Amino acid sequence: MKVWVCVFISLIVLIFSCEQKHKRLTIGIQPLGTTDTAELTQVTTSIQAIFDAEVYILETVELPQSAFVNIKSHRYRGDSLLLFVMRNKPDSIDFIIGYTSQDISVTKRNIDGSIKVPESKYSDWGVFGLANLSGTTSIVSSFRLKGNKALFLERLSKISIHELGHSFGLPHCINDSCIMQDAAESIHTIDRVELYFCSKCHQRIFGKIGSDFSSNK
Numbered sequence: 001m002k003v004w005v006c007v008f009i010s011l012i013v014l015i016f017s018c019e020q021k022h023k024r025l026t027i028g029i030q031p032l033g034t035t036d037t038a039e040l041t042q043v044t045t046s047i048q049a050i051f052d053a054e055v056y057i058l059e060t061v062e063l064p065q066s067a068f069v070n071i072k073s074h075r076y077r078g079d080s081l082l083l084f085v086m087r088n089k090p091d092s093i094d095f096i097i098g099y100t101s102q103d104i105s106v107t108k109r110n111i112d113g114s115i116k117v118p119e120s121k122y123s124d125w126g127v128f129g130l131a132n133l134s135g136t137t138s139i140v141s142s143f144r145l146k147g148n149k150a151l152f153l154e155r156l157s158k159i160s161i162h163e164l165g166h167s168f169g170l171p172h173c174i175n176d177s178c179i180m181q182d183a184a185e186s187i188h189t190i191d192r193v194e195l196y197f198c199s200k201c202h203q204r205i206f207g208k209i210g211s212d213f214s215s216n217k
């Protein structure tokens with residue numbers, strides 16, 4: 001009798017752990033302040049086209065005033081926004097992208113931690129987006145993307161997928177056409193790369209997703 005009870009409990013534990021391992025990948029888009037619905041829809045569509053994921057647009061929250069700076073111009077500090085979105089991430093969401101139409105900035109540093117020279121340029125440096133490598137959270141700003149509507153939306157999709165790539169653990173890639181290439185301070189890099197991962201990055205990212213999440217395909 002005791003043996004059967006143990007077998008029964010083991011089966012329940014096994015089924016439970018399988019369910020835990022094979023849950024669907026869920027990605028949340030967190031609008032920060034006023035955002036454009038068409039832009040959010042475009043980001044959602046692009047993510048769904050590339051990742052086998054459930055994507056949700058979350059309820060808008062206001063940008064935290066604690067992240068606001070006026071050093072060179074009106075901006076929100078990307079690192080502060082990253083922490084803010086990370087802390088407010090619902091447990092049911094695996095990865096989250098904070099999305100804003102405001103300008104965001106970071107301090108660009110050398111490997112030793114010192115601010116890049118000239119400091120006046122790099123202490124508050126405007127960026128398209130940022131993410132923690134292998135973290136759960138990224139931030140995307142549409143402020144610097146410009147271009148006509150089609151180009152703007154393509155740039156927006158590329159930035160969003162690029163930052164998600166970092167969240168999944170991908171570093172920058174040296175392949176000229178790979179979406180994980182470092183933008184290197186230029187919008188032209190974003191225009192040059194494909195809206196997809198090179199074969200090396202593809203293998204790496206989808207190997208990880210496949211081992212951690214279930215597929216609907």
Ligand SMILES: [Zn+2]
Pocket residue numbers: 162166172181182183
């Ligand atoms: Zn990057």
Ligand SMILES: [Zn+2]
Pocket residue numbers: 173174175178179180181197198199200201202
């Ligand atoms: Zn690559």
